[in-house]
Amino acid sequence: MSPTKPKVYIVGVGMTKFCKPGSVDWDYPDMVKEAVNSALDDCGLKYADIQQATVGYLFGGTCCGQRALYEVGLTGIPIFNVNNACASGSSGLFLGKQIIESGNADVVLCSGFEKMAAGSLEKLASPIDDRSKREHYAKIAYKNHLHSVHNPKSQFTKEFSLDQVINARKIYDFMGLLECSPTSDGAAAAIIVSDRFLEKNPRLKSQAVEIVGLKLGTDLPSVFAEKSNIKMIGFDMIEKISKELYAETKLTPNDVQVIELHDCFAPNELITYEAIGLCPLGKGHTIVDRNDNTYGGKWVINPSGGLISKGHPIGATGVAQAVELSNQLRGRCGKRQVPNCKVAMQHNIGIGGAGVVGMYRMGFPQSAQSKL
Amino acid sequence: MSPTKPKVYIVGVGMTKFCKPGSVDWDYPDMVKEAVNSALDDCGLKYADIQQATVGYLFGGTCCGQRALYEVGLTGIPIFNVNNACASGSSGLFLGKQIIESGNADVVLCSGFEKMAAGSLEKLASPIDDRSKREHYAKIAYKNHLHSVHNPKSQFTKEFSLDQVINARKIYDFMGLLECSPTSDGAAAAIIVSDRFLEKNPRLKSQAVEIVGLKLGTDLPSVFAEKSNIKMIGFDMIEKISKELYAETKLTPNDVQVIELHDCFAPNELITYEAIGLCPLGKGHTIVDRNDNTYGGKWVINPSGGLISKGHPIGATGVAQAVELSNQLRGRCGKRQVPNCKVAMQHNIGIGGAGVVGMYRMGFPQSAQSKL
Numbered sequence: 099m100s101p102t103k104p105k106v107y108i109v110g111v112g113m114t115k116f117c118k119p120g121s122v123d124w125d126y127p128d129m130v131k132e133a134v135n136s137a138l139d140d141c142g143l144k145y146a147d148i149q150q151a152t153v154g155y156l157f158g159g160t161c162c163g164q165r166a167l168y169e170v171g172l173t174g175i176p177i178f179n180v181n182n183a184c185a186s187g188s189s190g191l192f193l194g195k196q197i198i199e200s201g202n203a204d205v206v207l208c209s210g211f212e213k214m215a216a217g218s219l220e221k222l223a224s225p226i227d228d229r230s231k232r233e234h235y236a237k238i239a240y241k242n243h244l245h246s247v248h249n250p251k252s253q254f255t256k257e258f259s260l261d262q263v264i265n266a267r268k269i270y271d272f273m274g275l276l277e278c279s280p281t282s283d284g285a286a287a288a289i290i291v292s293d294r295f296l297e298k299n300p301r302l303k304s305q306a307v308e309i310v311g312l313k314l315g316t317d318l319p320s321v322f323a324e325k326s327n328i329k330m331i332g333f334d335m336i337e338k339i340s341k342e343l344y345a346e347t348k349l350t351p352n353d354v355q356v357i358e359l360h361d362c363f364a365p366n367e368l369i370t371y372e373a374i375g376l377c378p379l380g381k382g383h384t385i386v387d388r389n390d391n392t393y394g395g396k397w398v399i400n401p402s403g404g405l406i407s408k409g410h411p412i413g414a415t416g417v418a419q420a421v422e423l424s425n426q427l428r429g430r431c432g433k434r435q436v437p438n439c440k441v442a443m444q445h446n447i448g449i450g451g452a453g454v455v456g457m458y459r460m461g462f463p464q465s466a467q468s469k470l
Numbered sequence: 471m472s473p474t475k476p477k478v479y480i481v482g483v484g485m486t487k488f489c490k491p492g493s494v495d496w497d498y499p500d501m502v503k504e505a506v507n508s509a510l511d512d513c514g515l516k517y518a519d520i521q522q523a524t525v526g527y528l529f530g531g532t533c534c535g536q537r538a539l540y541e542v543g544l545t546g547i548p549i550f551n552v553n554n555a556c557a558s559g560s561s562g563l564f565l566g567k568q569i570i571e572s573g574n575a576d577v578v579l580c581s582g583f584e585k586m587a588a589g590s591l592e593k594l595a596s597p598i599d600d601r602s603k604r605e606h607y608a609k610i611a612y613k614n615h616l617h618s619v620h621n622p623k624s625q626f627t628k629e630f631s632l633d634q635v636i637n638a639r640k641i642y643d644f645m646g647l648l649e650c651s652p653t654s655d656g657a658a659a660a661i662i663v664s665d666r667f668l669e670k671n672p673r674l675k676s677q678a679v680e681i682v683g684l685k686l687g688t689d690l691p692s693v694f695a696e697k698s699n700i701k702m703i704g705f706d707m708i709e710k711i712s713k714e715l716y717a718e719t720k721l722t723p724n725d726v727q728v729i730e731l732h733d734c735f736a737p738n739e740l741i742t743y744e745a746i747g748l749c750p751l752g753k754g755h756t757i758v759d760r761n762d763n764t765y766g767g768k769w770v771i772n773p774s775g776g777l778i779s780k781g782h783p784i785g786a787t788g789v790a791q792a793v794e795l796s797n798q799l800r801g802r803c804g805k806r807q808v809p810n811c812k813v814a815m816q817h818n819i820g821i822g823g824a825g826v827v828g829m830y831r832m833g834f835p836q837s838a839q840s841k842l
Contacts, residue, residue, distance in 0.1 A: 160554070172691040174688055179552070181551040181553060202571065317545065319544040450536060
C-alpha cells in the first residue's frame with residue numbers, strides 16, 4: 099500500500115424518491131439527472147468539477163451512463179458503466195475510491211440507477227438454523243417497514259403490523275410479499291473527493307464523510323463445492339471481506355451504531371447478521387429477539403427502511419445506502435436519525451456476483467460539530 | 471499526480487483466434503479461459519497472483535466476467551464488468567492501470583470478449599474532404615487485409631487485390647464488404663503489474679511493456695452541437711485526448727513506429743490519421759498516397775490486419791490491440807514484425823461512447839535486448 103494514498107471522502111449525496119415502476123413518467127436519464135444534481139447541490143460543486151464517473155445499472159444496454167450524464171453536464175470525462183448484479187452501485191463506489199487513490203482524479207461521481215419492469219423479485223430462501231423461526235424473518239420485515247415511515251424517499255412509508263407481514267400473500271414458501279424488496283425505479287449519486295481537494299475546499303470539511311474502508315469480493319469456491327443456499331447467496335464471501343474490513347480499519351461492529359444492510363429478502367438480513375459477525379454463527383435470531391437491530395438497541399439496521407420498504411432499484415441500491423449513511427453521520431435524518439451516530443457500516447451484495455462492505459465516519463468531526 | 475504513483479507494465483498477453491460467429495463450438499467462458507490462460511502462461515504467473523480483474527463486453531447480461539473467470543481460477547477477487555461500447559476492452563485496461571496506480575493491487579487481469587450474432591456491422595460514413603477519394607479508403611482496406619496474411623489469430627488471412635476491395639458487395643453507399651470489420655467471436659487478455667511487483671520478479675523485466683500513457687475520453691459538446699458525421703464518430707474527443715497523451719508522455723507520433731488503430735470501417739482509419747495528428751486536418755489521404763501506413767513507410771498501421779481483417783469482437787478489441795502492440799515491442803511477431811519497433815500507439819473508440827489512446831514501449835529495453 100502506498101504510504102501517500104489519499105484518504106477519500108463523500109462530500110455530496112443525492113437520490114430520487116424510489117418509486118413503483120410505471121408510477122412516474124420518467125426515463126433513466128431523468129432519474130440520474132435528479133440524483134446527480136441533488137448531490138452537486140448538496141456540496142456546492144459543479145459538473146465541471148467532476149473528473150471521472152461511474153454509473154451502476156443492471157437493465158440497460160451499453161453506455162447508459164454516458165447517455166444520462168451527457169444530459170447533466172456535457173462532458174468528455176472518463177465514464178464507466180459498471181455492472182455487478184445487485185452490487186453494481188457499490189462496485190462503482192469501490193472503483194471510484196480506487197480512482198481517487200490512484201491520484202488520477204480528486205473528484206469522482208459515483209452514481210447508479212434502475213428502471214425496472216413491474217412485478218416482484220423472487221428468490222430462494224431457506225431457514226438458517228433450527229432456532230431461527232418464521233417470526234424472526236417477519237419481525238425483520240416489520241422493523242424495516244416501521245423505519246421507512248420517516249423516510250420520504252422510500253417507496254413504501256407505511257407501518258404494517260406483524261400479523262399483516264405474516265399473513266401477506268405468499269411469494270415463495272413461507273415468505274410473504276412484505277418480506278421481499280419491491281421492484282423500484284430510482285437513482286442515487288455520491289460525489290467523492292480526495293483529502294487534497296478538501297484542503298483546497300475547507301468549507302466542505304464539515305460535511306465530509308470519510309470512507310474509512312471499503313472491500314469488494316466475489317464468490318469463493320465453497321459456492322460451487324457445497325450445495326447450500328446460504329453459501330450460494332455469498333455467506334463466505336461476505337464473512338471473509340468483513341473480517342478484512344475490520345482488520346484494515348481497526349473498527350469492529352462494536353464501534354458501529356448504524357448499518358445499511360442488503361435485505362433483498364428478510365432471511366437475507368438475518369443471515370447477514372452472522373456473515374458480518376454481529377453475532378456468532380447460528381445466533382442471528384438473538385439479535386431480533388433482543389431488538390438489537392432497531393432504535394434503542396445495539397444497532398439501528400436499515401433506518402432507511404431497507405430494500406424491503408425503500409425499494410431495490412438495482413444499480414442505485416449500493417449508492418443509496420451510502421447516501422443514507424452519509425446523512426445519518428451528518429445528523430440530517432430528522433425523525434429517523436440514529437442517535438449518537440459515529441460509525442456507519444454498509445453491506446451490499448449481488449448474486450453471481452459480488453459483495454461490498456464498508457465503514458464510514460465523519461472525516462472532521464470537530465468541523466461537523468461546530469456547524470451543528 | 472502522486473509523486474509515488476507506480477509505473478504500470480504489461481507482462482503477459484494472450485488471445486484466441488478471432489473467428490466467424492458460429493464457426494467454433496464454444497461459449498464465451500471457453501474463449502476467456504483460453505485467452506487468460508495464454509496470458510498467464512506468457513508470464514509464468516498463476517491465477518492466484520491476480521488481485522483484481524476487469525472484463526469488457528457488450529453483448530451479455532450482468533456478471534459475465536465472474537461466470538468466465540470463476541472457471542479459470544475460483545476466485546474471490548474484485549471483478550468489474552466494463553461496458554463502454556467498442557472501447558470496452560481498453561476502458562478495462564484504463565481502469566486496471568488506475569487500480570495499480572491506487573496501490574490496491576500489484577497484479578491486475580484486463581480481459582475482454584465477445585460472442586456475436588452472425589451478420590455484418592453497418593454504419594454511416596462520409597468522405598472527410600474533397601481530396602480523399604474512394605481509392606484512399608479502398609487502399610486502407612487493401613493494406614489491412616495484406617497485413618493480416620501473417621497473423622494466424624486474424625479471422626481473415628487472405629490478400630485481396632485493390633480491384634477486389636473496390637468491387638466487393640456494397641454494404642453502405644460506396645463502402646464494400648472488404649472495407650468493413652466483420653463480426654467476430656474472440657477474447658483477449660493482458661496481465662498488468664506494478665513496478666514494485668517487477669522489482670520482486672526481475673525475470674519479467676525482459677518482457678515488461680510499459681504503459682507510458684493511457685487516456686480515456688467521452689464525447690464533447692460538439693457531437694451534439696454540430697450535425698457532422700465526423701464529429702459524431704468522436705473526432706474531437708480523440709483529437710483532445712491524443713494531444714493530452716502527447717503532452718503527458720512527451721512522446722509524439724514522430725516517436726512511434728507501430729499503431730493499432732480502430733479501423734471499424736476504412737474511412738474511420740483515414741479520419742483517425744487526422745484526429746491523432748499523424749498529419750494536418752484534411753491531409754489523411756497523403757499518408758495513404760505516400761504509403762506511410764505500412765511496412766517501409768513512416769508507420770506500420772494495423773500490422774495485425776486491424777479490425778477490418780482480424781475481426782472486431784467488441785469487448786476483446788481494445789485488449790487485442792494491446793496484445794499485438796506488446797508482441798510487436800517484444801519482437802515476437804515473425805513475418806509481420808515491424809522493424810526497429812521502439813514506441814507503439816493504440817487507438818480504440820466506441821460510439822456513444824468512449825475513446826482511448828495509449829503509448830507503449832519496453833520498460834527495460836536493455837533487459838529485453840539481452841534476452842533476444
